Amino acid sequence: MTSTLLPLDPANVQGDILVGLPKKVQHYLFFQIDDDVAAFRKRLHLLIPFITNTTQAQDDRAKIAAHKKAAVEQGKNYEFLQLSGVNIAFSQFGLTKLGITDDMGDTAFTDGQQKDSKNLGDAGAPGADGEFVPNWIDAFKGQIHGVVLISGNCDLTVTATQATVLSIFNVGARITLHEVITLKGVVRPERGHEHFGFRDGISQPAVKDFDTKPNPGQETVRQGVILCGREGDVDANEESEKPFNRPACALDGSFLALRYLFQLVPEFNNFLKASSDPTKGLTADLLGARLVGRWKSGAPVDVFPLADNPAAGEDVLQNNNFRYDFPNDFETQDRCPFAAHTRKTNPRNDLEGPKIGVPTENRRIIRRGIPFGPEVTPEEATSGKTLHGRGLIFAAYCGSITNSFQFIQKSWANKVEFPPKEHVNPGFDPIIGQNKDGPNGVGPRSMVGANPSDQSATLSLPVEWVVPKGGEYFFSPSISVLRDTFALA
Numbered sequence: 001m002t003s004t005l006l007p008l009d010p011a012n013v014q015g016d017i018l019v020g021l022p023k024k025v026q027h028y029l030f031f032q033i034d035d036d037v038a039a040f041r042k043r044l045h046l047l048i049p050f051i052t053n054t055t056q057a058q059d060d061r062a063k064i065a066a067h068k069k070a071a072v073e074q075g076k077n078y079e080f081l082q083l084s085g086v087n088i089a090f091s092q093f094g095l096t097k098l099g100i101t102d103d104m105g106d107t108a109f110t111d112g113q114q115k116d117s118k119n120l121g122d123a124g125a126p127g128a129d130g131e132f133v134p135n136w137i138d139a140f141k142g143q144i145h146g147v148v149l150i151s152g153n154c155d156l157t158v159t160a161t162q163a164t165v166l167s168i169f170n171v172g173a174r175i176t177l178h179e180v181i182t183l184k185g186v187v188r189p190e191r192g193h194e195h196f197g198f199r200d201g202i203s204q205p206a207v208k209d210f211d212t213k214p215n216p217g218q219e220t221v222r223q224g225v226i227l228c229g230r231e232g233d234v235d236a237n238e239e240s241e242k243p244f245n246r247p248a249c250a251l252d253g254s255f256l257a258l259r260y261l262f263q264l265v266p267e268f269n270n271f272l273k274a275s276s277d278p279t280k281g282l283t284a285d286l287l288g289a290r291l292v293g294r295w296k297s298g299a300p301v302d303v304f305p306l307a308d309n310p311a312a313g314e315d316v317l318q319n320n321n322f323r324y325d326f327p328n329d330f331e332t333q334d335r336c337p338f339a340a341h342t343r344k345t346n347p348r349n350d351l352e353g354p355k356i357g358v359p360t361e362n363r364r365i366i367r368r369g370i371p372f373g374p375e376v377t378p379e380e381a382t383s384g385k386t387l388h389g390r391g392l393i394f395a396a397y398c399g400s401i402t403n404s405f406q407f408i409q410k411s412w413a414n415k416v417e418f419p420p421k422e423h424v425n426p427g428f429d430p431i432i433g434q435n436k437d438g439p440n441g442v443g444p445r446s447m448v449g450a451n452p453s454d455q456s457a458t459l460s461l462p463v464e465w466v467v468p469k470g471g472e473y474f475f476s477p478s479i480s481v482l483r484d485t486f487a488l489a
Contacts, residue, residue: 005229005230005251007209008209008210008223008227008230008252009252010053010054010055010058010210011053011054011055011056011479012053012252012478012479012480013053013054013227013252013254013478013479014051014052014053014054014087014088014089014254014476014477014478014479015052015053015054015056015057015085015087016052016057016085016087016149016151016368016395016397016476017054017226017227017254017366017368017397017476018054018207018210018211018226018227018366019054019057019058019061020057020368021052021057021060021085021087021149021151021368022057022060022061022064022083022085022151022153023085023151023152023185023187023370024080024152024153024154024186024187025151025152025153025154025155025157025158025184025185025186025187026149026150026151026152026158026184026185026186026370026393027149027150027151027158027159027162027182027183027184027185028147028148028149028150028182028183028184028185028258028393028395029147029148029149029150029162029165029166029179029182030139030144030146030147030179030180030181030182030183030472031144031145031146031147031148031177031178031179031180032143032144032145032177032178032180033094033097033098033145033146033176033177033178034175034176034177034178036174036176037097037098037099038488039174039176040098040169040176040177041098041486041487041488042487042488042489043168043169043171043176043177044088044169044482044486044487044488045483045487045488045489046168047086047088047165047168047169047487048479048482048483048487050086050164050165050168051086051087051088051479051482052085052086052087053479056085057085060083060085063081063083064081064083067081080153080154081153082152082153082154082157083152083153083157084150084151084152084153084157084158084160084161085149085150085151085152086148086149086150086151086161086165087148087149087476088146088147088148088149088476088482089146089147089149089256089474089475089476089477090145090146090474090475090477090486091109091112091143091144091145091146091472091473091474091475092104092109092110092111092112092473093112093143093144093145094144094145094146094474095475097145098486100249100485100486102247102248102249102250103247104228104246104247104250104475105228105244105245105246105247105250105400106244106255106400106401106402107402108401108402108405108406108473109255109401109402109473109474109475112472112473113257113259113471113472113473114134114136114140114141114472116406116473117132117134117136117468118132118134118436118441119406119410120406120409120410120414120434120468121409121410121414121433121434121435121436121441122134122135122136122434122436122441122468123135123434123436123440123441123442123464123467123468124136124440124441125440125441132441134441134468135440135441135469136260136468136469136470136471137181137260137469137470139180139181139470140181140260140469140470140471140472142180144180144472146474147256147258147472147474148162148165149395150162150165155184155186162182166179183260183372183393184372185369185370185371185372185393186370186371186372187370187371188371188375189375192298193296194263194371194392195263195265195371195373195376195390195391195392196263196265196268196288196292196431196465197288197296198288198292198294198295198296198298199294199296199297199298199313199314199319200367201367201369202294202298202319202320203218203320203342203346204218204366204367205218205219205220205221205225205226205364205366206218206219206220206221207220207221207223207225207226207227207366208220208221208222208223208231208232209223210223215316215317215320215321216317216318216320216321217320217321217322217323218320219361219364221361221364222361224399225361225362225364225398225399225404226254226364226366226397226398226399227252227253227254227399228244228246228250228251228252228253228254228255228399229246229250229251229252229253230251230252230399232361232362232399233246233399233400234362235400235403236361236362236363236400236403236404236407237402237403244400249477249481249485250475251478251481252478252480252481253475253476253477253478253481254397254398254399254475254476255397255398255399255400255401255473255474255475255476256395256396256397256473256474256475256476257365257394257395257396257398257401257405257406257471257473258393258394258395258396258471258472258473258474259392259393259394259395259468259470259471260391260393260394260468260469260470260471261391261392261393261394261466261467261468261469262389262390262391262466262467262468262469263390263391263392263465263466263467264386264463264465264466264467265376265380265386265390265465266376266380266381266383266384266385266386267384267385267386267463267465268463268465269284269381269384270384271462271463271465272284272285272287272288272291275287275450275459277451280453281306281453282451282452282453285308286306286452287450287451289301289308290336290337290340290449290450290452291337291340291341291430291431291447291450292340292341292342292431293336293337293340293341293342293343294313294319294342295308295309295310295313296308296313297309297310297312297313297314298312298313298314298319299312299313299318299319300319300320300322300336300342301335301336301340302322302323302324302326302329302335302336303318303321303322303335305334305335305336305452306452322348323348323349323353324336324343324347324348324349324350324353325348325349325353329349330349330350330353330355330421331421331422332455333448333449333452333455334452334455337426337447337448337449337450337455338350338419338421338424338426338448338449339426339427339428339429339430339433339447339448339449340429340430340449341413341429341430341431341432343419344412344413344418344419344426344429344433345408345412345413345429345432346360346364347360347412347418347419348360350419350420351419356420362399362400362403362404363403363404363407363408363412364398364404365396365397365398365404365405365408366396366397366398367394367395367396368395368396368397369392369393369394369395369396370392370393370395371390371391371392371393372389372390372391372392372393373388373389373390373391374388374390375390376390391466391467392466394471397476401473409432409434412429413428413429413432413433413434414428414429414433414434414435414436416428424448424449425448426447426448426449427445427446427447427448427458427459427461428445428446428447428461430445430447430450430459430461431465431466432466433445434464442464444460445460445461445464446458446459446460446461447459447461
């Protein structure tokens with residue numbers, strides 16, 4: 001990679017990375033490339049005009065905002081604009097199939113997520129050959145070469161765009177792409193909230209020289225934390241910042257960690273009710289907020305420790321403006337448990353503060369996922385048992401899977417000693433933390449600090465309410481690399 005780079009060109013970066021494809025519905029088309037690789041690469045060249053870049057994604061979002069504003073001013077009901085977006089990414093299997101032999105410089109990506117699944121803590125058991133096999137659906141147990149992301153205002157638009165994509169690769173009798181599975185996500189009626197009911201996607205980092213007006217509390221990271229080959233694309237596990245040796249085709253691309261996560265919502269809600277004690281002030285809502293680190297509105301418990309503030313949860317000037325640095329916040333769990341999901345996955349001053357002074361910039365990710373599945377039915381709510389599959393298609397972009405996504409899951413969420421506190425082991429992240437040291441890769445979990453009036457008490461977490469059922473690691477190339485290296489004219 002050359003040391004002198006031109007300034008970042010947003011039109012050369014796929015749109016889902018830095019901005020996010022506008023979506024009410026999103027399909028993830030996982031595919032395998034057929035044996036006629038040259039034919040696939042020629043068809044890929046035809047797809048490139050359909051790829052949504054960052055500038056186009058920004059323009060689409062501006063159109064949506066203007067359309068909403070006009071509807072409000074005219075007193076009309078807002079109707080979604082008919083828009084769609086397309087991005088594409090490839091796994092290591094896909095790069096190998098295409099004949100791209102460059103080492104992308106990320107061991108997790110090279111190995112693939114199925115090989116990494118035990119390391120992440122996913123449930124599973126040794127197969128006939130002795131190799132670990134995760135409890136995933138079959139579609140993700142074989143090779144996946146790539147994924148096409150298709151977003152839009154409704155399922156009809158997205159389905160039509162997906163048909164166009166497939167027709168490009170499979171026109172006539174020549175088949176160049178085989179669909180493995182399509183995952184279909186849809187924004188919930190409670191827009192911006194995941195299936196447990198909590199506002200999601202609040203604490204995204206800002207990217208230097210691109211996000212020029214960060215919100216209060218929003219940390220700005222160097223471009224290389226998200227985009228390969230840019231400033232800050234360094235090994236966070238080295239004592240000194242050692243730049244990764246990226247190939248030329250990596251520049252302005254980003255790694256994509258994609259996970260198919262099922263959520264056991266009725267069981268989670270039942271646990272909150274059974275473990276709360278309203279007579280002593282520990283309501284189910286407060287307990288849930290302390291496990292997550294936010295109230296359902298999005299208001300952070302570090303700022304609002306005992307009562308929700310819905311207005312603050314919706315306000316971008318307030319909902320991310322905290323550091324876990326109130327007086328004694330490093331020593332006590334009065335405001336937020338050390339093991340709370342938001343604190344585990346973004347520890348802020350727990351690491352960056354003067355007591356430890358370890359930067360976390362290179363652990364940051366940009367999340368672009370979407371919920372899937374129906375709302376909880378009355379039967380499920382009454383029985384406390386999940387009968388219909390629902391959850392989150394988790395998608396996170398980063399400049400290094402090993403540095404960030406893998407590290408966050410393995411060394412933070414799954415590690416009972418994190419964040420590092422004197423005389424306290426915080427326990428597992430109660431939402432995504434996994435204990436692989438048990439039968440079939442599922443061991444007991446617990447945390448401390450859930451009850452603000454009895455912070456030393458251990459709370460058993462009897463169920464893993466988030467269950468991984470598949471996934472893969474991908475690389476999302478720049479537009480120019482797609483055109484000049486991946487495709488054939």
